[in-house]
Amino acid sequence: MILELPVIFLLPTQLDSDELHELEEKIPTLTYDINEAEVILGKVSRKQRALFELRKLKLHTEEVDPAEQRSRDASRSPPARPAKRIRLSTPAAAGGSSDIDSDTASEAEIQRRLEGPVASITTSPATIKVVKLAWLTDCLEAKKLLPLEEYIVYEGRKLCSSSSSSSPAPVSSRPSTPQTTPGKTGEEILRRAISDAPSFRPGSSHRYKSSYSSTSSQHRRDRPHPLSKPPALLHQTTSEHDIDANLPPIPCFLSTTYSCQRPTPPDPPNSDFIQQLLKIRTARTLQGDKIGVRAYSSAIATVAAYPHPFQSPQEVARLPGCGTKIALLFQEFRESGVVSEAYQGEADPQLRVLSLFYNIWGVAETTAREFYNRGWRDLDDVVEHGWDGLTRVQQIGVKFYDEFLEKIPRREVEQIADKILEHANGIEEGWEMVVVGGYRRGKAESGDVDVVLSHRDERATDRFVERIVLSLEGEGWITHTLSISTANSERGQVPVAWKGDDRSSRRGVGFDTLDKALVVWQDPRWDKGKGKGGKKKRNENLHRRVDIIISPWKTAGCAVLGWTSGTTFQRDLRRYCKKEKGLKFDSSGIRNRRDGRWVDLESDERGMPAPSMEVAEKRVFEGLGLEWREPRERCTW
Template sequence: MALSFPVIFLLSANLGSKELQDLEEQIPTLTYDINEAEVILGKISRKERALFELRKHKLVTEEIHSLERSPSTPTTPDRKRARLQTPAQASSDIDSDTASDNEVQRRLVGPAPVVPTVKVVKLTWFTDSIQGGEVVPIDDYVVYEGRKVPKPPVEAPQLGPAEKAAEVIQRALADAGSTLLRSPRPGPPRGRRGETYVSHPVRPTLVRQSTSEHEIETQLPPIPEYLHTTYSCQRPTPNHPPNEAFIEELAKIKTARTLTGDKIGVRAYSSAIATIAAYPALTEVARLPGCGNKIALLFQEFRDTGQIREAREDESDPKLAVLKLFYNIWGVAETTARDFYNRGWRDLDDIVEYGWDTLTRVQQIGVKYYDELQLPIPRAEVEAIAGVILAHANQVRAGFEMVIVGGYRRGKAASGDVDVVLSHRDERATQDLVGRVVVGLERAGYVTHTLSLATTNSERGQAPLAWKGNAPRRGRAGAGFDTLDKALVVWQDPNPNPDLDPDPDPARNRSRNPNPHRRVDIIVSPWKTAGCAVLGWTSGTTFQRDLRRYCKRERLLKFDSSGVRSRRDGAWVDLESGPDGKPAPDMLTAERRVFEGLGLEWRPPEERCTG
């Protein structure tokens, strides 16, 4: 039975991206609007930090002191609040001789309005509740409690005669199209060693709506049935949706939010993009799940101007351009990109000159082959690479099957890397296979660097891993998530393309191979969970996130590409065998059975392009 939590807003401060994502998936009453929250949850322990976070999120409160609280009076309002004012009764209904002044006032205006309150609470309150199986009393975890103070209305300033005259002149010049009063927008300061990046403010836009537009919106057809869900895994999302141009603008804003560390914003834009991509004809936005007024205003601006100013400003921001350059280095996440920037580095040469020895091996490879690894991989080359991998697996033992996953399977014309899933009907064949395949590819000259080789699944005998809930993990970090055997390698075809290099001398060709280096992931799955592996490695990021969220909230299951486990007892759930207990005849049939076992309508890979 799901625990009954109040509405919670999660602070991203002091949380890593993986920890933040895990917590968001666990909170059943999560909101991304801090003004809606009854509890603000965070990894904080001091009132000063709590007040700082409230100020940062522009939530104004006044502190409730301990003497003001009453054990019988809740500190958070009931969801069904009483009306703030009731109609006044006739004076004849009030006995003024027996009623006190307060009673008369109460009867005239009704009960006093309930002032919304909010509590900033330590993260351990939520984790203790989850581990204990019940919502524990919150009082011992409260860092700060306050009443929400409504923002005062902005009053127009009273102008004197001289100020009024100046205002008239200002308006006249503006109407005439004068640019004399416009001050040039200052450019960002030149980069200095050690400065911290702060994203530029976005100017608000005024969206005008005609009467005819309003009438059209009131007569809009109902939202399609498949869009009533908030789970993108229940919707068809094509590779090239009708609203692709608008989505590209939103994706630019999402990228900027990623680079500046706005994790909540990234999650919100990801959900909005996935919904809009599934909508057939975009004439409205605010009613769509995961969107709202913000996205609606951006769509209005896009419809009127053909672009979004915030996206244009992000593209022209030189600091964001540097962060994006660093972020595209293989092995560099957004946090590391900002760290590079704050060290004063502005290009790859700075990284090599000032910080080469501080880079991981993956990052050094990413810098060394930066230009080559940015090149898109055509579908024909993806198929050729996959064919070589399958041939080497069958040299180890005949009978291996393979599915090319990732963007290739979703129908992309070109891919950023190559992802393949290998499996065999005999479970003994997949035991320790990944290492032997990589060694063979290295000897054949295809793999130039092996950056990561995980054999977690083989180390435990390929037995399905029971999910241990929220208990602390011991040993290897992340041991409960996607524990398949896999290798992350750098690939280069050792056979030069004569169209690129007509030199017939093989000795010289080996010394200066013109073929670009590629990123390749080789995943090995036992046959009994191959359907989960193919599903997990095929689908878009938001599709996968919503699939895990759907399994958790609707099915009480834990899903990842290494299998499905029950959240009740942690046991492995076999969704891929047939009614007779026999395994699936092939990997794609196994994937379809996972959809069916989860109660989901089958979606072909081309309809899982959520980004």
């Protein structure tokens, strides 16, 4: 039974990525534009907190008395009758054709005819209700809609719309309509007619559309949604219609929402458009928009997996996770070569500063915003005003800022990995290694070096990470140790336990559950002769970021899989395991969510361990019911 839910905006406050995704799947009427919402749902229990969240989202309201509002709503609701028809006085445009070819039209007809090449009209409720998340869960449990009254935290009347819905559509996209009254265009009259119609309520046919503007602000909330349909608002020429009639079929692997079930190559045919989407996602990250980051990540993963160059916006809109928003962005990209939202993000002074701070190793987006709010605008400000307050890791990140941003070519990655393996086998014979991360996915250059080391004797892997760091430090290869974790050894080298809701391991995405060392690497070999003025030469080899991960052999396949795949691939792999298999995937192993037992997918039917880490990884795919994907097919950006 599908509940007839109102239009809902979901607050990301106190919800992690997995919870957000699960809730979004349960809300068929979800909108990513807060101005379209009738109900704002979230983990909010106090009116003051609700007001704070609304202000943060640039939605200004005044509180209304719930009883008074219900009375007003009742008085406005007309008795059941055919849809009211509104008389329009819209003369024909030049050339004798009329923008609206009848002087009367229903609200739905007005909406349909207003849909131009790019812009769409979105009406928003005059009032909104901030409601406890428990209302949705109780409705789903009861399998019926429950009254809102007991769950309402705050009810308010909108004073003005945020920039995301009030921004005008690009001038070039608007129909040329003669004025009928001073200062009023035909389109504006239609907008006014819709907003004044008491019986009009946004229906599901246009609920997810958002007004698009080439001057979108950083507070836009329109996002792609998997339920979006190929939109009628995208204007087509005759030639485009012919193209769409002959579009290639959507590959069967794109029918799934799990990117771990798709081949995603490192060089997709629409990579130029993906670069624009990546810039927008980065801006969303810096703004702390978790929902937007995840939504754009899903769309990017879908576009990256699509094996054909896009020919039209309608081709984009039909793909899962894309819909109207991404189709409109592609339409702009096709016409101008850039996406204005991506360009504006790069031009925004605040986002430029946030990006500068975010690129400091050890500084996350939250810390970057803290730095900005303190009035700091460059690295000199950080050093001058906040050096003593930085963590040691952040100080190292500032010190080697430019060097860490330099990409590492594949040949250098291999040289670093060879040296690590040489030292491992110098301590104890029998170590094997897989170079993971972007290198294994086929990238020409990497941001850092990630290696997984394993040994068939489990006694050898116990606390080995400390020994190899000391060995490499002794020869000068490691100049700084950022952090060392022996979490797996301390657990007895067993997969991390599943603790019910599993909140303890969500933040680390499984990466903190294995023994590992995050270090700064520098080749100690250089010409140590005298420089100019007789001064001793300094080592000019670049400092590099290196991660050394240690895994016991019995779960090395999970470690290699977890550390090889792209971020969205990993996210969807964990989601797939939870939703489809009742399992918890972690780079330290797999647990059954029912009883918490370790599930061994890497040994054969006789209980014999895998002959190599790569074979163990393939067995994990097979055991999870997933088609094997080469590392180069996991580039979900």
